[in-house]
Amino acid sequence: MNIVISNTSKKPIYQQIFEQISSQIIKGELQADTCLPPIRTVAKELRVSVITIKKAWEELERKGFIYSMVGRGCFVASLNQSDIDEKRNDMMLEKLTKDIEHYKTLGLTKADVIKLIERHYDD
Amino acid sequence: MNIVISNTSKKPIYQQIFEQISSQIIKGELQADTCLPPIRTVAKELRVSVITIKKAWEELERKGFIYSMVGRGCFVASLNQSDIDEKRNDMMLEKLTKDIEHYKTLGLTKADVIKLIERHYDD
Amino acid sequence: MNIVISNTSKKPIYQQIFEQISSQIIKGELQADTCLPPIRTVAKELRVSVITIKKAWEELERKGFIYSMVGRGCFVASLNQSDIDEKRNDMMLEKLTKDIEHYKTLGLTKADVIKLIERHYDD
Amino acid sequence: MNIVISNTSKKPIYQQIFEQISSQIIKGELQADTCLPPIRTVAKELRVSVITIKKAWEELERKGFIYSMVGRGCFVASLNQSDIDEKRNDMMLEKLTKDIEHYKTLGLTKADVIKLIERHYDD
């Protein structure tokens, strides 16, 4: 569980955290049923409020990445590969739809966008 | 000058206006040196605050899409094709850089992204 | 917008509020595009924290009952009858599924439950 | 004594246990005066804390489903059919009252609810 918070970014902190954790789960870096550290510990480590962590955790639970048990802790949900693919696809499409909308507004054709991605996407 | 404001979008209104006007200038739908309507008129038509229009206009001027003459109004800047291309490229790259960052976070390869755009980008 | 908070209930306050508002929207007691009072005002009136109201409002927005615009306020979503029916059905089924589970645990047959509802449900 | 604990459920573990045991007694699956296993054994089998089992047992004793004899263990109470019916009825009504309240909040009539139960209650 490796989280970096950017204070310069305009993204809310809780969303930065959500994205990083969910990404790690999708990539399999966080094993299923692993117990996450207590939210108060995470809050202290990242030097943010407990509520901020809580909000990120809530979003993770709502999207099915983790589950929580009062008095026990929060655990990584056990997702099979197709679950993961589906979730990644959902998140991807949600963003892509907006992005494409934006690209169109700028008057770019499909070919333009692909050319730009070809050039600037370094794996 | 045809502007549509979305209530459900999370984008600030001033930014929605900025994007639509700049897009129309880029596409040549707004001719150079055309005089824009007074901000109070625009505000009334769009049913938004004058301050909101002012903010959009300021952003347009800062980015070089329009110029203002005190007491006379605001005018579309005269841009040649290379100016337009440059501006569009700047705006595009600024966004694309962030988007690519995000796609990587989701664990997508360049090929994945291109495939998705191929599929969902309908010109 | 008429809300009553029960302190004796075990339901969280934010959920009580969510249920009452959503119910009023479903019943058509709150007209579409009506502007809700500012959350700070509601908080003061109900003598609860702003955050509690905020949480209820977030849930309402997430479920599509209201939409919010920074600097302008929160508004009742414009739902047609089929939207409303669908939402009511969703909420109903979610609860009913759990309830039926519970009734079965108690060893009740379908006939038992219907008989009990016949007897105790006074419209 | 067959108990299954759900991690994803939001019900407290002690309550899940209480409901399953009481249900088994009501259904006659646990004979009167049967001696229940020591709580430490149950705790170990279910992989939960002894305190949790203790809490479930206390609830069972309070509701008259079991009785305990210090130093000897806990035993299933001997209930005749009318006792069982009464208990089941009590538990049922307590829940039903709340449920009906909730259904009304959603604007459902008695007929609506019965129709939904007819459709979704599969014995």
Next chain:
DNA sequence: GTGGTCTAGACCACC
């Protein structure tokens, strides 16, 4: 110990 809820402040961007 854990997570779930709540409070009373505060600052920011937007309108």
Next chain:
DNA sequence: GTGGTCTAGACCACG
């Protein structure tokens, strides 16, 4: 003025 985010405390039920 509005909503959106965040803080630093607190209390509760659960394990």
